[in-house]
Amino acid sequence: MKTFRIGLIGLGGMGQAHIRWMSEMGGRFRLVAISDVNPPALADMGDKLGISEAKRYADFERLIADPDVDAVVSVTPNNVHAAIVRACLEAGKPFLAEKPFTRDFEEAVPLLALYERQPVAAMIGFTYRYTPAFRYARELVRQGRIGRVRSFSSQYLQGWGAAQYNCPFVWRFDKAITGTGTLGDLGSHMIDLARFLFGGEFLELTAQMQTIVPERPDPLTGEPVRIEVDDFVSFQARMTGDIRGVFQSSRNAIGSGNQHEISIYGDTGTIHASTLDEGHTVLIGEDGEGQLSRSTIAVPQRCRIKQYDDFLALLDGTETDGLPGIIDGYRNQEVLEAIVRASEIRSLVEL
Numbered sequence: 001m002k003t004f005r006i007g008l009i010g011l012g013g014m015g016q017a018h019i020r021w022m023s024e025m026g027g028r029f030r031l032v033a034i035s036d037v038n039p040p041a042l043a044d045m046g047d048k049l050g051i052s053e054a055k056r057y058a059d060f061e062r063l064i065a066d067p068d069v070d071a072v073v074s075v076t077p078n079n080v081h082a083a084i085v086r087a088c089l090e091a092g093k094p095f096l097a098e099k100p101f102t103r104d105f106e107e108a109v110p111l112l113a114l115y116e117r118q119p120v121a122a123m124i125g126f127t128y129r130y131t132p133a134f135r136y137a138r139e140l141v142r143q144g145r146i147g148r149v150r151s152f153s154s155q156y157l158q159g160w161g162a163a164q165y166n167c168p169f170v171w172r173f174d175k176a177i178t179g180t181g182t183l184g185d186l187g188s189h190m191i192d193l194a195r196f197l198f199g200g201e202f203l204e205l206t207a208q209m210q211t212i213v214p215e216r217p218d219p220l221t222g223e224p225v226r227i228e229v230d231d232f233v234s235f236q237a238r239m240t241g242d243i244r245g246v247f248q249s250s251r252n253a254i255g256s257g258n259q260h261e262i263s264i265y266g267d268t269g270t271i272h273a274s275t276l277d278e279g280h281t282v283l284i285g286e287d288g289e290g291q292l293s294r295s296t297i298a299v300p301q302r303c304r305i306k307q308y309d310d311f312l313a314l315l316d317g318t319e320t321d322g323l324p325g326i327i328d329g330y331r332n333q334e335v336l337e338a339i340v341r342a343s344e345i346r347s348l349v350e351l
Contacts, residue, residue, distance in 0.1 A: 004315050007033040007069035009060045009084060010076040011041045014098065018073055019049075021308050028312055035063040061087050071315055074098060075125075078184065079177045082107040085122075089114050094121040096311050100188040101329030103179035105337035112330045121314050124329035126192040128260060129322055130307045132299040133273035136281045137264065138197045138322075139303065146266030146285060149198060151244040156186040156260040161213065161231050161251030169216040169225040181229030183209060184336060186249040189260060191335045194247075196322060197264070200240025202335045204350045207235035207342040212252050235339050 006022065006029050008015060015036075022029040031049060035057040036042045046056045057063040060080070064072055064087045072095040074084045082102040088095040089111070101124055102108045115122070128134055141149060161167055171177045178184060195201065210232045215224040234248040253259070261274035269285030280296050287293040310323045334351060342349040 001028065002316075003028055003030050004312075005030050005032040005068055005070045007031075007035065007063045007066060007072050009035045009063060009072065009074040010098075011036040011038070011045045012075065015075040018075055021306070022073075024306075025308050025312060029308070033057065033063050033066055033069050035060045060084055064088055064091050064093055069093070071095060071121075072097075077171050077177050078103045078179055082111060085111055086114065088122070089118060089120050092118065092120055094315055096123045096125060097329075098125045099192070099329065099332070100179075100184045100336060101326075101333045103177075103184075105333050108330050108333040112326065115326045119326075121317075122326050123311050123314055124324045124326070124332075125307070126189065126196075126324040126328065126332075127307055128189050128193050128275075129196050129324055130305055130310075131260075131273075131275060131278050132304045133275075133278050133281045134193060134197070134262070135303040135305065136297070136299045137262070137271050137273040140271055140281065140283060141197055141264060141266075145283065146264065146269035146271055149241070149243050149264055149266045151246075152194070152197075152262055152264045153246045154190045154194060154262045155247065156190050156249045157253035157256035158186065158251050158258060159254045159256045162254050163213050163252070164254070167216060168219040169227075170219070173216055173225075173227050173229060175228040178229060180209075180336065180340065181211075181227075182231050182249050182251050183233045183339060186251075186260075187233050187235075187247070187339070188332055188336060190247050190249060191332050192324065192328065193260075193262065194237075194239065194245055195328065195331065196324075197262070198239060198241065198243055200243065201331065202338070202351050203238050203240065204348055205235050205237040205335075205338055205342055206348050207233065207339040209233045209340070209343040212250075233339065233343075235342065 033055040034051055042056050072088055072093055074097040085097055209230040211227050212231050214227055216227055218225050232250045237245045264271040272282040279299050283295045283297055310320045313320045338349045338351050
């Protein structure tokens with residue numbers, strides 16, 4: 001079996017997580033080149049991984065053009081997502097790129113056009129498609145275990161941004177880098193999960209976005225920096241099949257570490273799944289005697305698919321069910337744009 005030579009762009013915390021995930025794939029991936037704008041990080045990680053100085057790139061375009069790189073993994077802040085995807089498409093090089101697809105919808109449009117002219121094997125990093133509890137919930141929905149789905153509620157909560165923690169101004173609060181705040185970071189996952197679970201598209205929505213903590217201290221000077229991105233967002237949507245969804249996301253939910261969950265309501269029952277218990281999915285419905293029952297079901301092994309299982313299959317040329325590709329990234333960005341617009345005009349937006 002072929003071992004794929006990987007070039008990694010971005011050596012931050014998530015980049016290191018990707019290094020670990022690749023190492024768990026039985027030798028099918030070999031990291032041969034790295035790129036980062038931070039010279040000390042590039043040197044330290046290069047030494048740690050045993051990568052020669054010739055394969056340590058300050059310029060990601062040189063890494064993408066490297067003939068020794070079979071595929072690219074990109075784990076960077078949002079402001080370079082579009083440029084990296086464009087370079088991979090132009091070079092015809094397969095890639096796995098972090099979400100959101102781009103910083104805003106305007107950046108997404110020409111990328112889709114380029115992809116349609118010259119398609120490349122590509123994957124967008126919507127990692128929660130690979131949460132076992134969510135994957136099993138999708139299977140239960142498809143089996144009709146709760147009848148026709150009528151509505152659902154989805155939330156993705158974190159607490160690290162709450163005012164009492166005095167979190168400094170980091171790139172996730174910088175509009176020029178991130179585009180939006182909580183919406184693009186956490187909300188993009190909720191949008192993708194809904195599309196993944198129900199197999200449909202967003203048709204219309206209303207939304208509210210808010211900046212709860214208006215200033216953050218500069219990490220170097222301590223001076224306050226004005227925040228121009230959201231740290232709370234809520235929206236209501238109608239999807240294909242007349243399915244109605246209620247969403248909320250926040251970085252100010254004290255006590256929530258990484259709480260992403262969904263409750264799905266059908267004609268004959270309810271399904272609940274959460275990152276707080278990735279190995280189980282809850283099914284509520286009537287038993288054979290007409291009594292309401294609640295079952296906490298262990299997720300079967302077939303639903304324990306890793307993100308890199310699908311990336312490997314993509315590179316091998318094998319079709320998989322539910323791999324998030326370019327179209328998924330584009331549709332996600334389209335919904336993000338509609339949410340921003342709905343919040344600004346305080347009215348219903350149709351997609």
